[in-house]
Amino acid sequence: MLVEDRRTEADWRLGFRSLEAEIGDGVELAVEGTLPSELDGTLYRIGPARHDVYGDRYRHWFDGDGMVHAVRFSGGRVEYRNRFVATDKKREEDAAGRRIYGGFGTRPAGGPVARVRNVLPKSAANTNIVFHAGKLLALWEAGRPWRLDPVTLETVGEDDMSGVLGVRKAISAHPKLDRATGAMWNFGVDYGPRTAISLYRTSAEGETVLVTKVPLDFAPMVHDFALTPTKAVFVLHPISLPRVPVALMTGRQSFGDSLRWEPERGTVIVSVDRATGERRSYKTGPFLTFHTANAWDEGDDVVVDLCATEDDSVMKLFYEVMAGRDFVASHPYLTRLTLRSDGRVEQRRLSDTPIEFPRVAGRALCRPHTRIYGATFNDGARFLGTPAAVDLANGSSSVATMKAHQIAGEPVPVTKAGASSDDEVWLLTLVLDARAGRTEVWVLDGADVAAPPVAVVPLPHVVPFGFHGNWVKASALP
Numbered sequence: 001m002l003v004e005d006r007r008t009e010a011d012w013r014l015g016f017r018s019l020e021a022e023i024g025d026g027v028e029l030a031v032e033g034t035l036p037s038e039l040d041g042t043l044y045r046i047g048p049a050r051h052d053v054y055g056d057r058y059r060h061w062f063d064g065d066g067m068v069h070a071v072r073f074s075g076g077r078v079e080y081r082n083r084f085v086a087t088d089k090k091r092e093e094d095a096a097g098r099r100i101y102g103g104f105g106t107r108p109a110g111g112p113v114a115r116v117r118n119v120l121p122k123s124a125a126n127t128n129i130v131f132h133a134g135k136l137l138a139l140w141e142a143g144r145p146w147r148l149d150p151v152t153l154e155t156v157g158e159d160d161m162s163g164v165l166g167v168r169k170a171i172s173a174h175p176k177l178d179r180a181t182g183a184m185w186n187f188g189v190d191y192g193p194r195t196a197i198s199l200y201r202t203s204a205e206g207e208t209v210l211v212t213k214v215p216l217d218f219a220p221m222v223h224d225f226a227l228t229p230t231k232a233v234f235v236l237h238p239i240s241l242p243r244v245p246v247a248l249m250t251g252r253q254s255f256g257d258s259l260r261w262e263p264e265r266g267t268v269i270v271s272v273d274r275a276t277g278e279r280r281s282y283k284t285g286p287f288l289t290f291h292t293a294n295a296w297d298e299g300d301d302v303v304v305d306l307c308a309t310e311d312d313s314v315m316k317l318f319y320e321v322m323a324g325r326d327f328v329a330s331h332p333y334l335t336r337l338t339l340r341s342d343g344r345v346e347q348r349r350l351s352d353t354p355i356e357f358p359r360v361a362g363r364a365l366c367r368p369h370t371r372i373y374g375a376t377f378n379d380g381a382r383f384l385g386t387p388a389a390v391d392l393a394n395g396s397s398s399v400a401t402m403k404a405h406q407i408a409g410e411p412v413p414v415t416k417a418g419a420s421s422d423d424e425v426w427l428l429t430l431v432l433d434a435r436a437g438r439t440e441v442w443v444l445d446g447a448d449v450a451a452p453p454v455a456v457v458p459l460p461h462v463v464p465f466g467f468h469g470n471w472v473k474a475s476a477l478p
């Protein structure tokens with residue numbers, strides 16, 4: 001029995017346990033290897049950390065309360081803090097000593113009356129963390145952002161983005177930076193009798209405006225979008241809510257349970273002119289997508305690279321892992337959509353290496369990139385967790401050397417000083433070492449992803465598997 005328990009401890013399930021411990025005062029961490037001296041800034045990571053609310057476990061990976069981790073690099077030293085985002089939801093549930101609200105894949109708690117009362121979602125602030133115009137924002141896709149102090153990680157409050165986000169408004173967790181102007185673009189899906197996508201622009205100075213609204217004739221799940229120098233692009237895959245989602249509206253079913261995969265619809269792509277709001281619609285075959293890697297203009301054509309799976313089996317994986325069960329879903333592959341000016345869509349797979357959590361070098365945002373970084377599968381692993389770089393000239397990939405008990409998340413590329421190619425990045429990622437029972441920060445050389453990490457920084461605990469993170473240069477921080 002003991003042997004069986006140990007086997008369970010040392011595998012991926014460790015990454016789906018709750019972490020309640022907060023280290024609010026920075027602690028200095030030991031560094032194994034040599035940190036690049038130019039790394040001067042903070043790696044922010046976010047993800048669900050409270051999967052069990054007073055003994056009541058969420059059914060879905062996306063549901064737990066968000067915790068932010070800040071790993072500050074300075075002069076070869078590393079300091080670490082982590083805190084929950086003190087959302088209204090978490091404070092209410094802490095005060096009540098029980099779970100109240102639902103999440104993406106968990107319905108609200110309690111009986112039929114309580115579920116109706118608490119049917120509107122409340123932000124878990126667990127999906128992405130971005131720093132823009134002096135503000136550190138914890139993002140979730142079905143509500144407003146929560147603002148944090150970038151140094152102490154204390155929660156400042158909910159942010160209405162210059163007043164454009166009313167109480168019920170949502171903004172996605174995947175804003176895009178337009179490097180030419182310093183503006184941050186984002187969108188929110190407003191579900192209802194007339195579902196629409198709102199496109200927002202936040203200037204470099206932090207002023208947000210609603211650019212345009214895109215009415216939809218169905219209610220798809222939209223997690224991410226793409227930005228080119230002239231357009232915003234929405235890829236609307238055929239997974240959507242029913243026209244009148246009664247079970248969702250009455251708290252009998254979660255949002256995720258209400259979604260229906262209808263491949264016969266195909267995938268609709270809508271491009272929106274950033275300047276005029278003019279829209280153009282395209283159609284291609286069915287696939288499911290969570291993340292775009294990057295996009296750009298080629299004359300009047302638009303190129304969008306994204307991760308696509310052939311069916312919706314991954315939607316089940318997110319429940320199964322929370323129940324501690326192995327599950328093999330269809331793999332995501334890097335896919336290029338070229339939207340032709342004559343209305344055609346060309347679609348091709350860019351690499352045979354499965355990839356999710358795609359990232360490109362900062363220098364390549366909104367312009368042609370030569371490589372995409374992301375996470376692929378370890379040998380024999382059922383779970384994404386190995387940093388990889390895919391070179392698009394020939395589709396070849398280089399993959400980090402990992403042991404079966406080491407599982408990495410999204411790699412964050414940090415541009416090297418004076419970089420003149422997309423290879424010249426450091427890749428920062430969190431790695432669960434299930435055997436050692438801890439999470440580590442790995443620093444990999446993007447130019448040689450297969451080489452051992454140049455530095456490893458063990459953290460004081462296991463960080464539950466999270467979603468996204470970003471690097472912020474020290475010179476940008478207060």
Ligand SMILES: [Fe+2]
Pocket residue numbers: 127173174223290291467468
């Ligand atoms: Fe995401």
